Amino acid sequence: MGEVDPAFIQAEEHRPSLTITETQGIPVIDLAPLSHPQNKSSPAFSQLVSQIGDACRDWGFFQVINHGVPSHLLHRLLTVSNEFFALPLDEKRKVVRDQANPFGYYDTEHTKNVRDWKEVFDFTMINPVPVDTLLGTDGFGELKNNWPQHPPKMKEVCEEYAREVERLCYKLLEIISLSLGLVGNRFDEHFKSRTNFIRLNHYPPCPAPELALGVGRHKDPGALTVLYQDNVSGLDVKRKTDGGWIRVKPIPDSFIVNVWSNGKYESVEHRVVVNSERERFSIPFFFTPRFDVMVKPAEELIGEHSHAKYKEYSWGDFFMSRTDSNYKKLGVANRQISDFEIHV
Numbered sequence: 001m002g003e004v005d006p007a008f009i010q011a012e013e014h015r016p017s018l019t020i021t022e023t024q025g026i027p028v029i030d031l032a033p034l035s036h037p038q039n040k041s042s043p044a045f046s047q048l049v050s051q052i053g054d055a056c057r058d059w060g061f062f063q064v065i066n067h068g069v070p071s072h073l074l075h076r077l078l079t080v081s082n083e084f085f086a087l088p089l090d091e092k093r094k095v096v097r098d099q100a101n102p103f104g105y106y107d108t109e110h111t112k113n114v115r116d117w118k119e120v121f122d123f124t125m126i127n128p129v130p131v132d133t134l135l136g137t138d139g140f141g142e143l144k145n146n147w148p149q150h151p152p153k154m155k156e157v158c159e160e161y162a163r164e165v166e167r168l169c170y171k172l173l174e175i176i177s178l179s180l181g182l183v184g185n186r187f188d189e190h191f192k193s194r195t196n197f198i199r200l201n202h203y204p205p206c207p208a209p210e211l212a213l214g215v216g217r218h219k220d221p222g223a224l225t226v227l228y229q230d231n232v233s234g235l236d237v238k239r240k241t242d243g244g245w246i247r248v249k250p251i252p253d254s255f256i257v258n259v260w261s262n263g264k265y266e267s268v269e270h271r272v273v274v275n276s277e278r279e280r281f282s283i284p285f286f287f288t289p290r291f292d293v294m295v296k297p298a299e300e301l302i303g304e305h306s307h308a309k310y311k312e313y314s315w316g317d318f319f320m321s322r323t324d325s326n327y328k329k330l331g332v333a334n335r336q337i338s339d340f341e342i343h344v
């Protein structure tokens with residue numbers, strides 16, 4: 001096992017193959033038609049709706065280009081992320097996230113009880129989060145961002161980035177609603193209080209990349225994840241057709257989008273593979289509802305041939321319990337969407 005702590009070692013069946021070939025497999029979608037909102041009745045717009053619908057159904061993942069988020073902002077964000085993670089550990093620990101407040105720096109995250117080879121910095125858009133909107137989460141303190149002093153521009157750049165990506169999320173949400181045959185603004189009100197959270201991920205080089213993972217296999221919890229990654233590959237996505245892992249080839253300045261809706265558009269399992277030479281940075285934006293929203297399928301999607309596949313749950317409760325490190329101490333995996341599945 002060499003220098004790697006056993007806490008990081010994956011069970012044999014979950015270890016990555018390091019020889020997997022990079023593939024452009026997941027669909028690449030050009031969002032240029034969205035930069036002209038007056039053209040919503042144009043053939044290009046309808047084509048975009050059906051392309052995104054197909055990608056959600058067949059893959060659950062797609063990459064977007066011409067998304068409107070300025071590339072200079074993406075580069076500034078990568079720079080501050082790089083500078084922050086390069087600080088000495090005791091500096092980073094000054095803004096450490098804890099059980100009462102899940103925002104800040106963290107380097108001991110576990111996925112399904114195995115430690116991830118990564119360090120993260122989490123922040124949210126609404127600051128502080130109104131605790132009275134948290135159902136069933138007594139005992140948590142005020143939830144607010146924990147900004148470091150260095151790099152000095154980190155807060156400003158992160159906040160600007162979050163606003164830009166949120167705008168993109170609303171556009172994607174509209175298209176996804178349309179592709180489900182619903183009205184474009186069907187879900188907007190559920191997202192109004194901006195509990196979205198954004199994570200800076202840093203995967204240092206790993207001496208045993210065949211044994212550990214940057215993030216173990218998981219599905220994202222939010223409605224949408226918009227992920228930015230640098231040019232070092234590592235994201236593996238599970239192909240729906242045969243369950244095989246495919247490595248996503250980074251496209252400069254693009255985003256990867258991951259969607260979830262009552263199993264029709266499934267949040268597909270993915271993981272992150274690390275390597276022994278190069279560090280890797282990625283930045284997922286988790287587009288999430290208000291904490292008091294009860295998550296359940298839109299009534300319009302439920303009918304004789306399509307029953308609800310999940311029991312309803314409160315987003316706030318789900319979010320806080322997923323970040324609760326007690327799961328690790330209790331030796332059970334943290335909460336997953338599948339816990340709410342209805343088996344018929």
Ligand SMILES: O=C(O)CCC(=O)C(=O)O
Nearest residue numbers: 201215229235272282284
């Ligand atoms: O680093 C990546 O490419 C993906 C990270 C991820 O899946 C996550 O943070 O949920």
Ligand SMILES: [Fe+2]
Nearest residue numbers: 218219220270
């Ligand atoms: Fe993820």
